[in-house]
Amino acid sequence: MENRYSRNRLYISAQEQEVIKNVPIILGGAGIGSVIAECALRLGFENITIIDGDQVEESNINRQNYTFEDITKDKIKALENRLKSINENANIKVHNCFLTEENVELFILGHKIAINALDFTSDVPLLFDKICQKNEIPVLHPYNLGWGGLVTVICPTGLSLEVLEKETNKFTELDVVEYATGYSKFWGTPHAWIDEIVDKYKKENGSLPPPQLSIASWILAGICTHLLFNIATEKEYKKFPEFYLSTILNN
């Protein structure tokens, strides 16, 4: 095992380290994606494609992997520099554009695992999943709930998030969050704090983007990196409609 990864020993075999080094991962979105990418690269995922056409804003700094100097710069360029500073030999491919109905399939093809960290402001995130399912690529969906992280994995032969779509409204991240709290409540572990936040957020009538904390970003990066490892090395993991909800709040 390379010296860089010597402290992964006992947890990760030399063979597994080689597998994760080579498995091509695609990351749609460099918001929460920016934190996941660093955690995954450090573990040994050296083959990462990232797509985002956004620029860094001051309000990103509270939870995304950017510095004050990065503000106004292209996210993808700033993130590429950060990742290359950690491992200059890694195969980091970045595309400074937004995913569209026209280009999304071209970008996805050739990858083995996907992370859907896109804003649900268009139909592209659901199309992203659909194309991944068709091409047998599992898709991680991380959601920042401030005090905790929610992750679900859409699988090639499993259900898609569209089953949560309500007839009256366009599908948004809120549908996933409300599904998860409803499910938790039903199974005896209610998360009242999530319901409260959802309530407050709804009262803002969509006038502001959802609030998010570094706490959930960092927890999500750890969980998503673990899921990438389990998928790449063919270990078990929960699939949608099951999910992971991690927080130290217990009500």
Added chain:
Amino acid sequence: MENRYSRNRLYISAQEQEVIKNVPIILGGAGIGSVIAECALRLGFENITIIDGDQVEESNINRQNYTFEDITKDKIKALENRLKSINENANIKVHNCFLTEENVELFILGHKIAINALDFTSDVPLLFDKICQKNEIPVLHPYNLGWGGLVTVICPTGLSLEVLEKETNKFTELDVVEYATGYSKFWGTPHAWIDEIVDKYKKENGSLPPPQLSIASWILAGICTHLLFNIATEKEYKKFPEFYLSTILNN
């Protein structure tokens, strides 16, 4: 609320943001401490003192907050640069030395919350806790278990880790880990994977430092930042002998 923290809204009030900005935190050790510091700073903890006399090694990169260029440099200087790049106005104080029986009390005084992220290779980590207890400073103890993070908080009026000390051996991190798995097993949620790793590690006879992954580092940073918030704003949290053990592995 400052624009930098605008996305903390709904979760964190303007008053709470001000409290965490000013509460002085001391971090003993810039290993896992380097990841915690960044997550905490992004949330809004702007008053952080860090002490470590170590230099960055290539084998740190798999899980600590350093770049390839940082190798051979003083950890504390590299970390100061990173934290200042995120918020140059934050009050980041670094001390490029190791804590000793002689200096540890001087460094601790004046702080309100402590993080004990020191290597258990001397009596200093337990002395660190003792001085914090005497001065009414809660102490977070994060432990990197590869696939998951373990955190316990030593409180001024509570038990200390010395209750876990065995007569035959010097106290080490392993005692905390074995206590936590024994406790989990007793309460019906066994973590066989931790027992397995502890077993493998013991067979190495201390010839190598403990293995650690980025997955646990990132999860621990999220949990410790949440605990810092709860302590600073006087919310509830579990205290030793209770603990937080976070992982997506469920056996």
